[in-house]
Amino acid sequence: MTNPRIEFDPFSDTFFDDPYQAYARLRDEAPVYFNQTYGFYAVSRYSDVVAVHADPERFISSYGVTLEHLLQRRSMGTNMMILMDPPEHTRQRRLVSQAFSRRAIGSLEPLVASVISGYLDGLAGRAEFDVVSEFAALFPVEVISSMLGVPEGKRQQIRVWVDTMLHREEGNPNTTQEGMDAALHLSGYLLDLTRSKRAEPDGLLMTKLIDVVLEDADGTGHHLSDEDVASFAALIVSAGSETVTKLIGSGVVLFDQHPDQWELVRADSAAIPHAVEEVLRMHPPSQYQGRYAIESVTMDGGTIPAQSPVLLLTGAATRDPREYDHPDRFDITRGGRTTLAFGYGVHGCLGAWLARLESRLAFEGIASRWPRLSVRREGLERVNMSNVAGYSHVPVSVG
Numbered sequence: 001m002t003n004p005r006i007e008f009d010p011f012s013d014t015f016f017d018d019p020y021q022a023y024a025r026l027r028d029e030a031p032v033y034f035n036q037t038y039g040f041y042a043v044s045r046y047s048d049v050v051a052v053h054a055d056p057e058r059f060i061s062s063y064g065v066t067l068e069h070l071l072q073r074r075s076m077g078t079n080m081m082i083l084m085d086p087p088e089h090t091r092q093r094r095l096v097s098q099a100f101s102r103r104a105i106g107s108l109e110p111l112v113a114s115v116i117s118g119y120l121d122g123l124a125g126r127a128e129f130d131v132v133s134e135f136a137a138l139f140p141v142e143v144i145s146s147m148l149g150v151p152e153g154k155r156q157q158i159r160v161w162v163d164t165m166l167h168r169e170e171g172n173p174n175t176t177q178e179g180m181d182a183a184l185h186l187s188g189y190l191l192d193l194t195r196s197k198r199a200e201p202d203g204l205l206m207t208k209l210i211d212v213v214l215e216d217a218d219g220t221g222h223h224l225s226d227e228d229v230a231s232f233a234a235l236i237v238s239a240g241s242e243t244v245t246k247l248i249g250s251g252v253v254l255f256d257q258h259p260d261q262w263e264l265v266r267a268d269s270a271a272i273p274h275a276v277e278e279v280l281r282m283h284p285p286s287q288y289q290g291r292y293a294i295e296s297v298t299m300d301g302g303t304i305p306a307q308s309p310v311l312l313l314t315g316a317a318t319r320d321p322r323e324y325d326h327p328d329r330f331d332i333t334r335g336g337r338t339t340l341a342f343g344y345g346v347h348g349c350l351g352a353w354l355a356r357l358e359s360r361l362a363f364e365g366i367a368s369r370w371p372r373l374s375v376r377r378e379g380l381e382r383v384n385m386s387n388v389a390g391y392s393h394v395p396v397s398v399g
C-alpha cells in the first residue's frame, strides 16, 4: 500500500503536465496509495473511484475537495453545495437542480450559440490566434453570468476574480493573498447583486433561486437565503468557467495531434457530442476529486484509515485499462460509458448538460469556420491551479 517509489505529488508544478505514466503505476502497483510526505491516500482504479463517489456517508465533502483544504482536517463550514454532505446537500441540490436539467439547459441553446458566435466571429480573417485566451477562456463565464443576470459590464471582471482565486504560485499550494482578496470581492459583489435582484426581480436564475420553495413530506417549506444564493452563484461561476475552458483547449490540441479524428468531426457534426466525451476521458479538466474518510474503509488494494484525506484520481480512472480498451488511444467513435470527468453520485456535476452544450457549440463553431487549425506547439502554456489542469494558451495558425 505504501509505495515511496511512485512519485505522486499533486502540489508539484509539473506533475499534471504528463501524469499518465505515474497514474498507470498507481493503478497497477498501489491502487490504495499512501503519500507519506503529506499524509493522504489516493485511489486510481475506475471501480474504486466509483465506489468512493457512491459512499458519501463514509467519504465526506465538508472537509474540502482539494488537497490543501483536506490536509487541514476540519470542516470548512460553508454553504457551498460542493462542500456539503447529505442531508443538507440533498436539500440544496434539489432546490437548484431543475434549472440545470437537460431540458432547461436545452432551452438556452440560442443564448449560448449567440455568445459563442460573437467570440468566434471576432476572430474571422485572422491568420493566427489563441484558442484559449481569445475564445475558450472568455465565453463560459459570459454564458453563466448571463444566466444569473450579472450585468454585461461585470462579466469579464468575474472571470478575472475567478482566475486570480484559482491561481497558485510555484511551490505554494495555498491561495495567494491576491486570490483571497479576489474571493472577497467576488462574494461581496454577488451578495449585493442577490439583494438587488430581491428588490428588482428580473426572472433570471438568481431571481428564480430567490423565489424557489421546496416542501418536505411534512409540509415544511425550504428556501435559499441571500447568502445561499450568492454562494451558489460564486460556485457556478468558478466551477463552470475554468473547466469548459480547459476542455476546449485540450480538445483542440488532441485534434491537432490526431487529424483523422478531426476529419470525422468535419465530415459529420453529429460526431461532436461523442468527441466531447472522449476529450473529457483523455484529459479530465478536473484531475482529482477530494474526500475525507470518517471511518476506516477496506478496499481491494488496502485499508484507508478513519480521519484520512482521500484523493479520487479521476484522470487515472478514465484511463484504466480494466474499464477501457486501449485507454490511451483518442478515439471519438468509442461510445459507451460516460466518463467520470463529471464525477459520479450525489455530487456529480450539476452543470454537465451546460458544459456539454457549450462544448458542442464551440467545436461546431470552430469546425464550420476553420477546416484546419494547426497548433503552434512551442507556444502551449499550462495553468498552475489546484486540481484544474489544462492550457492557458493554445496558439493556432489557420489552414
Ligand code: HEM
Residues within 6 Å of the ligand: 061, 065, 081, 082, 083, 093, 144, 235, 236, 239, 240, 241, 243, 244, 247, 284, 285, 286, 289, 290, 340, 341, 342, 343, 344, 346, 347, 348, 349, 350, 351, 352, 354, 355
Ligand atoms: C467540462 C466542464 C466541467 C467539468 C469537467 C466539471 C467537473 C465536475 C466534477 C468532477 C464535479 C464533482 C465534484 C466532486 O465530486 O467533488 C463537479 C461538480 C459540480 N459542477 Fe461541474 N464540471 C464542469 C462544468 C460545470 C459547469 C458549466 C457548471 C455550472 C453550472 C458546473 C457546476 C458544478 C457544481 C455546482 C458542482 C457541485 C455539485 C454538487 O456538489 O452537488 N460544472 N463538476
